[in-house]
Amino acid sequence: MLIRGRLLIDPTRSPELGWLRIESARIAEIGTGDPPRDQPAQTLGGRDCIISPAFTDAHIHLPQIDSAGCDGLPLLPWLESVIFPAEIWWGRGHALSMARTAARRMLREGTFNFAGYLTSHAEINREAVAYLRDKTPLRFIVGRVAMDRNAPDELTAEDRARASSRPVPSPAMASLGSNNNHRISANPRFAVSCTDELLAEIGWWHKEHPEAIIQTHLAESQQECALVSELFPRDPHYTAVYDRANLLTPTTLLAHCVHLSDDEWRLIAQRRSIAVHCPAANIFLTSGLFDYHAALRHDIRLALGSDVAAGADIAMPRVARGYIETAKVRRMTVDPDSPIPTPADAWNRITRENADLLGWPDTGRIETGAAADLLVLRVPETWLDEHIVGRLIYNWSSRLIESRIIAGQAVDPAKL
Template sequence: MPIIKAWRSAILHCIANPTDVAHEQAFQYFEDGLLVVEDGHISALGDAQTLLPSLSPDIDVEHHSNALIIPGFIDTHIHYPQSDMIASYGVQLLDWLNTYTFPEERKFADKDYASQVAKRFLEELLRNGTTTALVFGTVHKASVEAFFEAAEAQDLRMICGKVMMDRHAPDYLTDTPESSYQDSKALIENWHEKGRLHYAVTPRFAPTSSSEQLAQAGKLLSEFDNLYLHTHLSENLKECEWVQALFPDSSHYLDVYDQHQLLSERSVFAHGIHLCDQEYQRLSETGSAIAFCPTSNLFLGSGLFNLEKAELHKVNVGMGTDVGGGTSFSMFSTLNEAYKVIQMQGQNLDPMKSFYLATLGGAKALRLEDRVGNLAVGTEADFVILDKAATPLLNTRLARSSSIQDTLFALMILADDRAIKATYAMGQCVHRRD
């Protein structure tokens, strides 16, 4: 017998990019909506008064007043091994890696330690309403095994990969082109597309991989179907100068990856702050995506991402928290900072567009829009119940809200993990606020 559950509340999801269609055609909002889930997939969505008569009387309907059901958030760039070093006092990118990141990642050679962090990391994501993420492991094969085991236990749609890094890092964190290929291949064979899991080939960034290792990354992408490529791109000006010195035959930073066949529809490049028009155009031509990571870009003093220009070139963009350079697991906090980054450039980030970037936009960046990122019938039932009265200030502010757009804006400025009443994956509750 199928397992059928239903939830009644205000419900919102995006169905298109607000930049591409008339504003009212970009989303569906049901002030009194009903979400019906059968065996982990959405079987009905619509107005409660219309759908309720069609339900069998023995189906329990969970009613949430003064709440809002939305798709689970999608984080397109985050480092699970950096969970415990979040909020480490400030230097810029390259010094930050040497001072904080590399010593912390050394600990992940111990699988027991990695398993403990992976469990805490996923709990924190779910506490903040994030149900899908593109995740960095460390150079250690065991770090990715620990992550996948923890994600599989909760049936989460997650993407992860072992860092490939054969130079310009401490000896205790480097591999070789051949060992990185063999370790990655073994992980792919064991975990890629197992249940709801996917593998991402993960060179840390161009400076820490030799040309030989980047070629091995490209070889992996050519040998297996539907793999992701996950790395960093043009985050910091000194980093960009370093890349040009290391790869003098490249015409720009992105060209280093392009020369090694690393651009594709499943390639996601974190940051992309300091790009030229040629790079934007090449990202667009190959269907590659950028992860916009505003909290880390501000925290590390890296620069301001130009969303308007990326969209002008029709580059897919998703949101990334980039923990631990990023300062919060919360997508609300991430959107809060994104709004300010865009404001600093004399532009404006519409609240519905923000919501799109954190849900359906992220899914499109990951080529998963047919499975997650919205609440369309047939998609996987990954969703979040937001409590509009989570804090006194939020309750007061939202009581004055005159539209769903105004509600979204107040949430992205004022909300945090306290607003996440419950998080669901495949229709099963994976977090409930105490």
């Protein structure tokens, strides 16, 4: 296969006209200008097309795929009245159809890789993971949610019983994610839903499986932080609760990180854990404005996530826009020195950097030898200038995507 267009190899520079030769699912050759005469039979793209790496979402809840837009509540009441019922619904036999909807929507918006959450039901989640692995081309890290308190019985029973399921990936579930493109993580929901014992059990498990990924939420809303200090009165702060349980590791994804002290930022930096900034969700639930300046000051490893359904939008370019806008609002309000990410920085994060942080350094980039995971974007001719990346972010629509190429194959999300 040959793909022609303006190659978004480095989003800080105007993309130049060129071509990619795809062979055995990889980018075999990159050329500038017009393609060679002996072209392969299948050619995609054209002179008005932008060729971009596909997107990676570092935080999404598949069971919440139809819950976006239920507005008016802050985090904790929203979980209770909108999200827990949706997760119960997933567990009552709807997991496969919801997983399919989520996969279709991600692919439609150009997201080919994600790290996400399922629910706390072991058995049905095994089926959902098998579906994602066998019937979709997505790369993923997913985990069964571990939770044993402060939620309906139907969601906490399995972890309270510690019988039919373990808080950590069971061998049956772990075997579903046996290669690097499909991995099973441990997902303690957050400190509010987990007893000390449950967190400790996951921490001990991680000591035996240091390569495994842990996903959790940290300091999303102030009400949540206050409740955590009531539930864990002996810990000096929220981040220490996870650290005491051995849950702050270089393979830990900490979603939100909105309300953190300097001590907490330092601890996260020291442990090399990854903060996942979910800008749309933070605004939707009025949780707060992520402190990008602090993350930079502390040299935090930073990923971006949609956090569907607290984030109403699954499209990563819109998440990138929220990332820029949150920093702008902070500069206009609380921090006149707040740096503002450029569109190129934001594009890099939703492509290459998110992929690197999730352990997939062979995708999210246009490089010889990288996986041919690409988007062919058809844009108006007038966009083809030095502002192209900002134009893509601020005018994003899935209609811009002409073709989705995953591992060298054109994929149609409607056919999943």
